[in-house]
Structures are given as C-alpha cells and as structure tokens.
Amino acid sequence: MADAPSGFDSFSCPVPFARYPQILLAHGGGGKLTHELIAQLFLPAFHNSLLEPLHDGAILTLPGERIAFTTDSYVVHPLFFPGGSIGDLAIYGTVNDLAMCGARPLYLSAAMIIEEGLPMDDLRRITMAMRAAADQAGVALVTGDTKVVDRGKGDGMFITTSGIGVIPPNVDIQPVRVRPGDAILINGPIAQHGIAIMSVREGLSFTTQITSDTAPLHSIVAAMLSACPDIHVLRDPTRGGVASTLNEIASQGGVGMELEEDAILIDEDVRGACEILGFDPLYVANEGKVIAIVPDAASDQVLQAMREHPLGRRASCIGHVVDTHAGVVTLRNRIGSMRIVDMLSGEQLPRIC
Amino acid sequence: MCLAVPGKVLEIDRAAAPLMGTVDFAGVQKQICLEWVPEVQIGNYVIVHVGFALNTVDEQEAEETLRMLKQMGALDDEVR
Amino acid sequence: MKFVDEYRSPEAVRSLVTAIRTATTRPWTIMEICGGQTHAIVKHGLDTLLPQEITLVHGPGCPVCVTPIELIDRAVAIALQPGVMFTSFGDMLRVPGSSTDLLSIKARGGDVRIVYSPLDAVTLAVQNPTRQVVFFAVGFETTAPANAMAVLQAHKLQLKNFSILNAHVLVPPAIRAILSSPTNRVQAFLAAGHVCTVMGFEEYIPLAEEFHAPMVVTGFEPVDILQGIHMAVRQLEAGRADVENQYARAVRREGNPAARAVIEEVFESSDRTWRGIGVIPRSGYRIRDRYRTFNAEERFAVDHIEARESPLCIAGSVLQGLRKPHECPAFGRECTPEVPLGAPMVSSEGACAAYYRYGKLAHG
Secondary structure: OOOOOOOOOOOOOOOHHHHOOEOOHHHHOOOHHHHHHHHHHHHHHHOOOOOOOOOOOOOOOOOOOEEEEEEEEEOOOOOEEOOEEHHHHHHHHHHHHHHOOOOEEEEEEEEEEEEOOOEHHHHHHHHHHHHHHHHHHOOEEEEEEEEEEOOOOOOOEEEEEEEEEEEOOOOOOOHHHOOOOOEEEEOOOOOHHHHHHHOOOOOOOOEOOOOOOOOOOHHHHHHHHHHOOOOOEEEOOOOOHHHHHHHHHHHHHOOEEEEEHHHOOOOHHHHHHHHHHOOOHHHOOOOOOOEEEEOHHHHHHHHHHHHOOHHHOOOEEEEEEEOOOOOOEEEEOOOOOEEEOOOOOOOOOOOOO | OOOOEEEEEEEEEOOOOOOEEEEEEOOEEEEEEOOOOOOOOOOOEEEEEOOEEEEEOOHHHHHHHHHHHHHHHHHHHHHO | OOOOHHHHOHHHHHHHHHHHHHHOOOOEEEEEOOHHHHHHHHHOOHHHHOOOOEEEEEOOOOHHHHOOHHHHHHHHHHHOOOOEEEEEOHHHHHOOOOOOOHHHHHHOOOOEEEOOOHHHHHHHHHHOOOOEEEEEEEEOOOOHHHHHHHHHHHHHOOOOOEEEEEEEEOHHHHHHHHHHOOOOOOOEEEEEHHHHHHHOOHHHHHHHHHHOOOEEEEOOOHHHHHHHHHHHHHHHHHOOOOEEEOOOOOOOOOOOHHHHHHHHHHEEEEEEEEOOOEEEEEEEEEEOHHHHHHEHHHHOOOOOOOOOOOOOOOHHHHHOOOOOHHHOOOEOOOEOOOOOOOHHHOOOOOHHHHHHHHOHHHHO
C-alpha cells in the first residue's frame, strides 16, 4: 500500500484520487480504490502514530483509572448546515458524551457509510471538518472503517463514532445522584442547532443568521468540575431538547423539577423562527449546551466557572430539583402560572394549526 | 388553529405576480405572498399564515388595546 | 417580538384576572372555538387563574381533529400510489386513519413531504414534471384563501401534475350546530381570531341574535384570551348578546375582501362530515366545477376506503364540549400522543393532547 503523503495541509491541493468526482461502489469494495481512498484522504487527514500501523484495531496504553466509553451514529440531513456539518457533529457529539461522564476525551474511532454518488468534494469537506474538530477537542482518531452502499440507500453519508476517555478519581456523575434542592444549570441560550437545520431543510427555507451551536464541551466541563468535583449529573440536551433531557433525568432519578421560564435564555431570532414554525424551543435540539445538576450550595461557583469560559458566558440557573411530583418537570410561566413540561412524543413537526 | 404571526415588511417585489415580499420575524426572514394586502408599505406589520399575509396590523388599534389595559391596571392599584 | 410580547405581559394578565373576578357574579360557560386558543389556555394555565364560576369549554376548532377519517384513509391510499408526491402541512402527518397514518407511509418509503405553504407544493409540481403532486388542503377559513391561491397558480401555469385533496371546514355552521344541540351548555363564544381576519365577523351577528349568545372575536396570546373572556362575562352579566371584536388589531368587520374573493373564485360551500360529530350542513368547501381538474378525489380512483373509528374514542363528545379529555376512559391509557386513537390526541391544538401535555398535574 502506498505511503501516506506527509505534510497534508489543505484540501485545495489536487490529490490524485480527485480524478473520481463521486464516490463509487468500488471505493467500498476493499480493493485498490478503497486503499487509495484511505491512503489519500483519511490517513493524511487523521494522521497520528496510533493510526499509522493501520491494524484492525488501535493498541492503546491507558492510565489505570476509570474509563468512559461511548458510541453514537450521525445521520443528520442535510450534511452541511449553517455553523457546521455532519463531520463536526460526529466528533463533537461523541466528545461531549464522554465529557458528560466527567471524562477527559482521548481517542475516537470513525466508521463511515457513504452513499454511492456522494461528490468527492463533499467527502473531503466533511473529512477536513472532522480533523479540525478532533484538533479542537484534543482527541485522536485512531481506528476506522469505510463502506459504500448503493445509490439511494444512504442519505449521502452516515458516520458512527465511538470514543474513550478517562474519568478523574473524585468525579461520580450519574442520574441517581440527583437530589431535591439541587440547582439546574445550563451554559447558554437554547434551540439554535435544531433551528439552524430547519432553516436549510427543503420546504421550510428561511433566511437567518442562526448557526448551529455545535462545540466541544470537554473544557468547560473540566472547568466546572474544578469548581465543584461533586457535580451530580451532566447531560447535553441534544435530540428532544432541554425538556426531554430533564424528563429523562427526573425519571431516572425519581425526582421532580421546577423550572423558571424567565431564566431560560432564547435568542430573539431563534424565538422568531420557533414562532413561525410553531415549535416549542424547549423541545428543539442543541449541540453545544450542557445541563449540570449540582448541589445548590455549589451553584454560584459553578456558574462563575461557566461564565469565565467562552462557551458559558450566558450561563444561568434555570430551576431546581424538588421532592414533589416525582418524574414530572414543571415550568413557572412569565405570567406566574405553572405548567407541565412533558416528554416529547415523536419528532416536533412544523404546524399551521 | 391558525398559527399566524405578526412580521415586519422589509421589501416588496412589485414585479412579482402574485405580489411577494420579504417579511422579518425578529431577525428571521421569509418570502411571503402579499397579494391580499396590496396597499402595504415597507415598515408595516402583517399577520402571516402559511406563507401569506392575511391582513396588515392596525397599529392604532393595537395601541388602543394596550392603553385600555394600562388604565385597567391603574384602576386596579386604586382599588387595592 | 412586536405585537406578541405586549400581549404576554404579566401585569396586563393580572389586571384582567382581577377585572374578570370583579365582573363575575354568577356561573357562566364559555366556549373557545379555536384550537390555537385551547393550546394557549392550557399552556399558560389561564383556566387556573379564572374564578370558579367560569367554566371554559374547548370547541371543535382544530381542523386537523375534525377532518373525516375517510379523508385520512384516502390521503394514505393516494400517497401509496406510484409516481405520487404527497405534500401536506406537518399537522396532518400523525393523525390516525383506520389502520395507519401519513408519517408511517413516509417511513415505509412513500414520498410524503412537509411544506410550509401551499405555494411550495405548486413549486414542487413545477420542479418535478414527471410526478403527480397532491396537496392535502386542510383548514378553516383562515387557510382556504392560501389553498385557493395554489389552485389558481396551478391553473395559471397550466400544470397537469398538481391537485388538492380538499378538507375545509367552516366555523359559523359549527357554532350553529353546537347551539342547536339539546344538550348544549355553552352560553357565550370566543370566536376564532384568525378565521375572522379573513372572513370578518358579520356572519356571527345573526347567530348571536338568534341564540342570544354573546360572541367575542378573540386573539391568541394570554392577554387577548383573558380580555375576550372579560368582554364575554360583561355581556353575560348584562344580559346582552352582541358580537364584539377584541382582536381589533388584526380583524376588520368585513375581513379581507381580496382573500375572500379568492376563496369565492375557487370554492363553494357544501355539506361536510366532521370527524366525531357527523354531517353539519353547508359547513365545508368544495372545489367549483371550473377547477375540478385540480380535485385529487376525482383524479385518483381509490377503492376500499375503510373509515373505521376506534370504538374507544369519544372525540365527538370532547369536540362538542360535552366531555373533558381526562373524563375519557381511554385517556392516558389506550390513547396517548404516541398511540393516538383519535385526532384530538395528535394535534398540538387538540383538546386531548393539550390536556395530556400540560394538564396532568391539575386534573390528575
């Protein structure tokens, strides 16, 4: 197999595999074209000493501590949206799942299922986005796989990433640790990612400056754990939004929650988009947000640590855990009345009614 | 039923048939059919449902409603 | 957001609640027609702020909920036909037919697409000349002009591959049917603000007189609804039965004549079946003969329409305001938003879904 070219800098360089403007079934066949694709696109992009042996698995030396291990599949459509691409999500999503365990993310794997006919340029852009995201998150991509499926069977591309991280000794994050009285914190305004996706979805297009908030959360989480190692729960409110995530935790922890509508920040234009589509922002996906449930006494320190971090400037306390109505999340409205914030059933669809 | 939202008219394409324009909703913009509000001016607000402006917002009436509510609030304080 | 936030003001809400309490000396039953108003009431807990004497009853103002099951089955059958691109507002996708719904058809590989505007469906027809594009034209009078425009556009462009499956329902005949029912308890109505933005409110005047029931054209924000209730209570207490306009910033007496003209051009009134209620005379729109080529019911010969309702579903009673959702034996058990037996559990405007979502604590 050909040696990986060194010093691969930018994707504007006309590498030989660019003679194929689209992915062919043969690129997934395991033969010459597969090896070319790996050698000339993936290897240079993710280049590191652990990947280089190109064995079936990567051999890692891990410190003798607790390991966090996670996996996730990314099937977002469209592949490119304001603020990012499936590549960013695939790296940050898994890095964030590790961060939600309190872990320092270390190594990722990436399995790609590519639809025949995907333009090579798109694949290149996505790969570069993954590399940039991995750098930003301080992780290495150490093993991977590539398959190609028939045209019409793949929605462009699917990516599955798995990740390993190390958990510091005095950190113990799990839903059952949630306690009545705990403060519920979030690092910023909600609903940006879901709306950014909607803005480029066919049939719903609108012009906006709203971009996805996709970002790696490991460093803000590290700062929060420094301020308070005894954080009870961390979770990122992705699909289903803040409402679904809090309902899950309330259920798993056997507690109730009370939220304050005024404390939940939403940017004006995100709100405008939600109004015209008929969406409730509490159910819209986020990709750069972390919810932390912390002992009330520590909430000021944790908030301060969040606000000192670029991803947490507008962090706020959005409510508290209570010992009534176990498993149910309620919200106090601006006008002073209470309502239940239920779990989402199915996907939120734009409505006219 | 009938989710309709007020938005501000930013641009009007008088050459289009049916009449179309750009309407802004707190920073989000959409192309909206203005065929039934032909007298609309840039800067007016319209009530938008499924991509169509149903009517212009009568700003005087809106102010009147709010004024009445404020008065009600003022009376309220006196009663207490 | 301008013209929205002001009508969510906590101070205004407090003033209105006080005013309603002061004005109310006897029990009154008021119905809000529009599902959007139901949604706002339950979401903001407005009914919990009212004095006990006021009973709010939720009306059949959810076109999604009242679209006949037979039409859902027909939509499903058309969507399954090869070469068809079935387009719809998002609201309709989860409404249960006799055996399945449009979202499940989409999952099975049917080409079902959500559009924001009926004109988007016309654009899809232009962009896909080899496909038959069908649009599910649902709604009250609010949506009728937009759906009519789609037909006019298709006619202007001489499209051969566009048609609509029409399911319009009208509000005044529904009010008449409710007030004429021997078991009716409703004494006053909050009329649907956006319907009246198009149609005006003249047609409610004879109804208010004939049945001696006050009608207040009302908007959708908490302040609008409370102000509408206040105006209705003042009338009831004084023994009046007039039509008043709370939503004056959007509604004129004559509505929007240009929009009404477009409806008039494409549609004419007809009898219509309301799911869970039955046939209400002259309560729907049908496509006029001159545009019959755009009528999907004629274009697609579809057999074996089942039209079989779940025996457990009491949607009819709920939609007429005779029973509350949590009084239904199947509520929260066999019937949930994930597995809905009837339409009011699906649409976010449906009374059952609104109760399920927001009302569990208060109503048990």
